[in-house]
Amino acid sequence: MLPPSPLKQTIEKTVREEWGRILACLVKSIGNLQLAEDSLQDALVAALSHWSTHGLPDAPDAWLLTTARRRAIDRLRRDRRFSQKQVEISYIADIENAFREEPDSSAIPVKRLEMIFTCCHPALERKTQVALTLRTLGGLSTEEIATAFLDKPQAMAQRLVRAKKKIALAAIPYEIPDSDLLPERIASVLSVLYLIFNEGYSASSGDSPVRVELCDEAIRLARIVGQLLPDETEIAGLLR
Amino acid sequence: MQYMCLIYSTEGVGPQPGTPEFGAFMKGYADFGGIIQKAGKFIADDALQPVATATTVSVRDGNVDTTDGPFAETKEQLGGYYLLDCDDLDEALKYAAMIPSAAHGRVEVRPVMIFD
Structure with a gap:
C-alpha cells in the first residue's frame, strides 16, 4: 500500500483540527446543522481536487469555510420547493447578509x-x-x-x-x-x-x-x- | 415558535380542593398566568375535565371506533395545557418548569407544527 500523500495528510489534519470550528461557524449563520454538515462535506470534496492542482491555500480553514457557505446557498437554491417559498428566499438573503457582516474567524x-x-x-x-x-x-x-x-x-x-x-x-x-x-x-x-x-x-x-x-x-x-x-x-x- | 406545554399528573395526587395547600397551588397558577401574559408568551390555556369524561375516537378502514376513556391507560393523565410563544426550546422549558403541576406531575413540551 502506498503511504498517504502529503496533501491528503494535510487535509486530514485540517479536518481533525478545524472541523468543529468551521462547522460551528457555519451552523450559526445557516441555522441548520444538517445543511451545515452536508455543505462542509461538499467543501472537503472540492478541496481535495482543487488543492491537488492549485496547491494548498494560505488559510485552509478560511478556504473551507467560504466554500462551504457557497455550497450551502447552492444547496438551498437547488431545493425544488425553493421557487415556491417566499420564506426561504428571505432566508437566503439573511444568510448572505450575515456572511457579509460577519468578520471572519474572530468569532x-x-x-x-x-x-x-x-x-x-x-x-x-x-x-x-x-x-x-x-x-x-x-x-x-x-x-x-x-x-x-x-x-x-x-x-x-x-x-x-x-x-x-x-x-x-x-x-x-x-x-x-x-x-x-x-x-x-x-x-x-x-x-x-x-x-x-x-x-x-x-x-x-x-x-x-x-x-x-x-x-x-x-x-x-x-x-x-x-x-x-x-x-x-x-x-x-x-x-x- | 409555538410550544404546547402538556400537563400530566395523576388524578388525586398533589394538592386537593378543600386543603390549605390547594389555595397556594391555585395562586401558583394565577401567578404563572400573570408572568406569561406580561412576558407576551401566552397564546392559550385550558384545564381539562377529569379523565373519566374522556372519549377516544379512531377510524380504521372507514369505520369509526369510539371507546370510553383516554388514549392510553396510564396513571398520569393529560390535565391541561398552555400554548406559549417562545424564542427557543430553552425559553419554553423555563416557563414549563414554572407550571405548578410540574412539582408533582410532568409537563411535556412539544413544538407546534406550522403548515405553510
Missing part, C-alpha cells in the same frame, strides 16, 4: 462553545449528546463513533439524523445559556466530555486506536471549553 471560538452547549442540551439523550459532540466538534466519522459505542454505523447514523431533526424542529438554541442555566448546562457538557474520555480510557488496553483517540479528543474539547470559560473551576478540575 469562531464563541461559536464553537455555543455548539458544545447545543450538542450537550438536556433535551437530547445522553448517548446522543456524546455522539453528536464527537461528530460535530470532534470531527469523528459516523463509523468511528459507531465503533466507539459498539453500534452499527446505520443505527448511529439514524441517531444523529434524529438528533439534528429535533434540534431544528424544537428550536434547541445555538447559544451560550443564560447565567441561571449555565451551571446545570456546564455540568452536562462536562459529563459528556468525561464519558468520551472514559470510553477511550477503559478500552485503552485493547488495540483499537479509535478509543485512544477518544481520550485525546475529550482532553482537547475540555481545553477548548476551559479556554472559553476560564472562570469555571469545574473544567480546570476535570483536566487535573
Whole structure:
C-alpha cells in the first residue's frame, strides 16, 4: 500500500483540527446543522481536487469555510420547493447578509462553545449528546463513533439524523445559556466530555486506536471549553 | 415558535380542593398566568375535565371506533395545557418548569407544527 500523500495528510489534519470550528461557524449563520454538515462535506470534496492542482491555500480553514457557505446557498437554491417559498428566499438573503457582516474567524471560538452547549442540551439523550459532540466538534466519522459505542454505523447514523431533526424542529438554541442555566448546562457538557474520555480510557488496553483517540479528543474539547470559560473551576478540575 | 406545554399528573395526587395547600397551588397558577401574559408568551390555556369524561375516537378502514376513556391507560393523565410563544426550546422549558403541576406531575413540551 502506498503511504498517504502529503496533501491528503494535510487535509486530514485540517479536518481533525478545524472541523468543529468551521462547522460551528457555519451552523450559526445557516441555522441548520444538517445543511451545515452536508455543505462542509461538499467543501472537503472540492478541496481535495482543487488543492491537488492549485496547491494548498494560505488559510485552509478560511478556504473551507467560504466554500462551504457557497455550497450551502447552492444547496438551498437547488431545493425544488425553493421557487415556491417566499420564506426561504428571505432566508437566503439573511444568510448572505450575515456572511457579509460577519468578520471572519474572530468569532469562531464563541461559536464553537455555543455548539458544545447545543450538542450537550438536556433535551437530547445522553448517548446522543456524546455522539453528536464527537461528530460535530470532534470531527469523528459516523463509523468511528459507531465503533466507539459498539453500534452499527446505520443505527448511529439514524441517531444523529434524529438528533439534528429535533434540534431544528424544537428550536434547541445555538447559544451560550443564560447565567441561571449555565451551571446545570456546564455540568452536562462536562459529563459528556468525561464519558468520551472514559470510553477511550477503559478500552485503552485493547488495540483499537479509535478509543485512544477518544481520550485525546475529550482532553482537547475540555481545553477548548476551559479556554472559553476560564472562570469555571469545574473544567480546570476535570483536566487535573 | 409555538410550544404546547402538556400537563400530566395523576388524578388525586398533589394538592386537593378543600386543603390549605390547594389555595397556594391555585395562586401558583394565577401567578404563572400573570408572568406569561406580561412576558407576551401566552397564546392559550385550558384545564381539562377529569379523565373519566374522556372519549377516544379512531377510524380504521372507514369505520369509526369510539371507546370510553383516554388514549392510553396510564396513571398520569393529560390535565391541561398552555400554548406559549417562545424564542427557543430553552425559553419554553423555563416557563414549563414554572407550571405548578410540574412539582408533582410532568409537563411535556412539544413544538407546534406550522403548515405553510
